[in-house]
Amino acid sequence: MSKLQTRIPADTWVIATWDEYIQAVENPAHEKAKGYYYNGRMRIEMPPVGNDHASDHTIVLFAVNLFASLKDIALNGKDNCTYRKTGLREVQPDVSYYIGENADVIPYGTSIINLDIYPPPALVIEIANTSLADDKGEKRLMYEDLGVQEYWIVDVRNVQVMAFAVENQGSRRITESQVLPGLAISLLNDALRRTRQMNQGQVGAWLLTQFQN
Structure with a gap:
């Protein structure tokens, strides 16, 4: 070896x-x-075993799943799932989602998701505590090439979500999700800030009232 x-x-x-x-x-x-x-x-x-990374990971997962459930959006999330295009690239984002018509495209029993067979996820999320520069740089290029529709970076230290729409192997900042229509990125930022002052149960209850408006 x-x-x-x-x-x-x-x-x-x-x-x-x-x-x-x-x-x-x-x-x-x-x-x-x-x-x-x-x-x-x-x-x-x-x-990453730190509290901050794990906590932001959890609240973002909860927020996306809650929003999709309330808005009747078909969705299947993957936590640390591996996507492979043999010989070319492999990624393992913190969180990823198949949404809409592709929500159920990956059958149970699948291990590593083969991108020569299946489409890439619509939404990919990286939780950045110590990896922010790489998530904004090399990984952003990587997900552009992968063909995802949307890429989020959760900046743990600055308590914010940076969201990018991806198309034509490029990306641009957005203030509202395009794959989850109606979900304002500012609302996710508010939720993250609230987790610094209250527990996730309280933040979840607040998100529920916001999403129902």
Whole structure:
């Protein structure tokens, strides 16, 4: 086994072949790590175990699921799911969603989602505590190439969501979700700020009243 496979620096992009990447992510030492492969480079992210990352992850999941349920939007979410286009790229976003006509496109029993067979998710979300620069940079390019419709970055330290509509291998900032029509990004920012002062049950009750208006 090469040095690349046994001593891979975490949370940074490393030049690697696809086979080297696969060996790295299958290494038991990286069992709980997240893996990315893009443009001949790989990135292994060790699991974020901090309270802030985990809390924002939870409230964003709750907000999206609650909104879709109240607005009768067909939706299926994936938590840390792996998407693979063999030999070219692999991503493992913190949160991802199939929405609308593709909500049920991935059958149960599927492990890694093969993008040679299935479409990419409509919405991808990365929770950025220590990885903000990469989420705004390389990963943003990666998701543009992947063909998602919308990309959100939850900036934990600055308590905000940055949302991007993706089309024609480019992206632009938006203030309202296009895949979840009627969901204002400012409302998600308000919810995040409230979690700094009250528990998630209280924030959830507040979101419910906002979404019902």
